[in-house]
Structures are given as structure tokens and as C-alpha cells.
Amino acid sequence: xxxxxxxxxxxxxxxxxxxxxxxxxxxxxxxxxxxxxxxxxxxxxxxxxxxxxxxxxxxxxxxxxxxxxxxxxxxxxxxxxxxxxxxxxxxxxxxxxxxxxxxxxxxxxxxxxxxxxxxxxxxxxxxxxxxxxxxxxxxxxxxxxxxxxxxxxxxxxxxxxxxxxxxxxxxxxxxxxxxxxxxxxxxxxxxxxxxxxxxxxxxxxxxxxxxxxxxxxxxxxxxxxxxxxxxxxxxxxxxxxx
Ligand SMILES: Nc1ncnc2c1ncn2[C@@H]1O[C@H](COP(=O)(O)OP(=O)(O)OP(=O)(O)O)[C@@H](O)[C@H]1O
Ligand SMILES: [Mg+2]
Numbered sequence: 001x002x003x004x005x006x007x008x009x010x011x012x013x014x015x016x017x018x019x020x021x022x023x024x025x026x027x028x029x030x031x032x033x034x035x036x037x038x039x040x041x042x043x044x045x046x047x048x049x050x051x052x053x054x055x056x057x058x059x060x061x062x063x064x065x066x067x068x069x070x071x072x073x074x075x076x077x078x079x080x081x082x083x084x085x086x087x088x089x090x091x092x093x094x095x096x097x098x099x100x101x102x103x104x105x106x107x108x109x110x111x112x113x114x115x116x117x118x119x120x121x122x123x124x125x126x127x128x129x130x131x132x133x134x135x136x137x138x139x140x141x142x143x144x145x146x147x148x149x150x151x152x153x154x155x156x157x158x159x160x161x162x163x164x165x166x167x168x169x170x171x172x173x174x175x176x177x178x179x180x181x182x183x184x185x186x187x188x189x190x191x192x193x194x195x196x197x198x199x200x201x202x203x204x205x206x207x208x209x210x211x212x213x214x215x216x217x218x219x220x221x222x223x224x225x226x227x228x229x230x231x232x233x234x235x236x237x238x239x240x241x242x
Pocket of ligand 1: 007009010011012013014015016017038043119120121171172173201202203204205207208209211226
């Protein structure tokens with residue numbers, strides 16, 4: 001099963017969700033491989049401590065032919081979970097042939113229960129190739145109307161590609177009414193998108209701190225409000241996967 005975490009809008013929390021869901025689903029007994037498919041930034045690898053070794057996805061995508069042995073050698077372990085990392089390199093990014101991405105995933109599909117892919121923002125080849133390879137899609141937005149509008153485009157693209165859209169996660173939800181804020185209510189977001197709401201993750205400063213400490217918030221501050229919401233989300237995602 002390949003599940004992509006997707007939003008056309010940047011900075012809404014795709015990488016944060018992927019890192020934390022990867023850890024939680026793995027601890028729930030699912031054999032998970034997290035895939036850092038943001039070739040330009042390698043943010044997922046960075047969120048997880050930056051332990052990419054010397055080779056990463058770029059090297060696989062710039063080879064002549066992808067071999068299973070090379071793919072397996074590229075995998076690394078972070079917090080007890082497997083990761084296909086990106087080792088940041090501008091040259092590597094420019095040389096990477098995205099058309100090889102399916103051959104990288106092919107041998108891994110049988111080895112893992114779940115390939116959880118962190119995708120880059122935007123609607124371009126870099127984001128569409130991982131989406132095309134996915135079975136299911138988890139959309140992410142903030143309650144901001146611009147973000148919701150952008151994620152509705154992501155939903156439409158996923159539907160056109162005949163992907164199963166699992167639902168939407170609303171991230172960075174602030175409490176109460178904020179004067180001058182254009183935050184939509186979670187119910188409004190799911191109504192606009194006509195999607196199942198899979199989770200509401202609060203705005204929580206522990207998230208920013210956890211990223212600086214290179215440790216996902218569910219491990220860094222397990223009792224924080226964001227961690228609690230992420231555990232509830234992981235429970236719902238597990239139900240959707242079964
Ligand atoms: N629930 C939250 N509370 C507070 N800050 C958050 C929360 N979720 C994410 N952030 C902050 O938002 C920023 C962007 O998060 P993240 O990198 O996960 O988004 P992204 O969608 O992957 O971005 P990009 O599109 O650039 O890949 C991070 O700096 C993080 O600290
Ligand atoms: Mg990201």
C-alpha cells in the first residue's frame with residue numbers, strides 16, 4: 001500500500017504529519033517505510049535527524065538502472081522506522097530522473113506494509129510523480145481559506161488520477177475566535193472540500209521546537225496537545241488502512 005501526504009500549498013504540515021504518522025503507525029505494528037520524495041528540500045530526512053548517510057534518493061534516480069540491491073542499501077533507520085532519505089544536493093536534484101521513481105518503489109512495495117510518502121508542494125512533475133504512484137492520498141490543509149482552496153485543487157487532481165482520497169487533516173488550528181483571523185472552522189473546511197475529516201491538529205509551539213531538535217513531536221513532547229491529536233489521527237488512519 002502506498003499512501004501519499006499531499007497539499008498543493010506549501011508549509012501546511014505535510015512533512016510534520018509524515019514524520020509523526022510514520023513513527024506512530026510503525027509503533028502500532030505496521031511495517032512502515034517513510035519515503036522522502038521532496039527532492040529539492042529533503043525536509044523529511046531533516047525532520048528525522050538528517051541521517052541520510054552518503055547516498056539518498058537522488059543517487060538512485062540518477063543511475064542508469066535501478067537495482068533492488070542499491071535501493072535496499074540506500075534505506076536507513078530513524079527512531080526504529082525505515083526511511084528512504086534525501087541527501088541534499090543541488091547537483092543531485094538537477095540530475096534526478098523522476099521517471100525512475102516507480103522502479104525505486106517497485107521492490108519496496110513487497111517488503112513493507114505501507115510506503116508513506118512525503119510529497120513536495122505545488123502541482124508539477126515533482127509532486128505529481130509520487131501522487132501517480134500512490135494507492136491512497138491523505139490531504140493536509142490549514143484552516144486558512146487560501147490553503148483550503150489549494151487543497152481542493154489537490155483533491156481534484158487525485159480524483160482525476162483515480163486515487164482513493166482517504167480524507168483531510170486540518171493542521172495548525174488555533175483555539176477560539178481570533179480577531180482579524182480568516183480561520184475557517186473545521187466543519188466548514190470539510191464541508192467545502194466534501195471530504196472526511198481525519199484529524200484536527202492544534203497550533204502548538206512544541207511542533208516548531210521538535211523540528212529544531214530533529215525529533216518528531218510525538219517523541220519529543222508526547223504529552224503536548226499536537227501529539228495527542230496526532231495519536232488520534234494515527235488511529236483513524238489505521239482504521240482506513242485496514
Ligand atoms: N501543528 C503545528 N503547530 C505549530 N507549528 C506547526 C504545526 N504544524 C507545522 N508547523 C510548522 O509549520 C512549518 C511547516 O511545516 P512542514 O514543513 O511540515 O510543512 P510542509 O507542508 O511539509 O511544507 P513544504 O510544503 O515546504 O514541504 C514548520 O516550520 C512547523 O514548525
Ligand atoms: Mg514538506
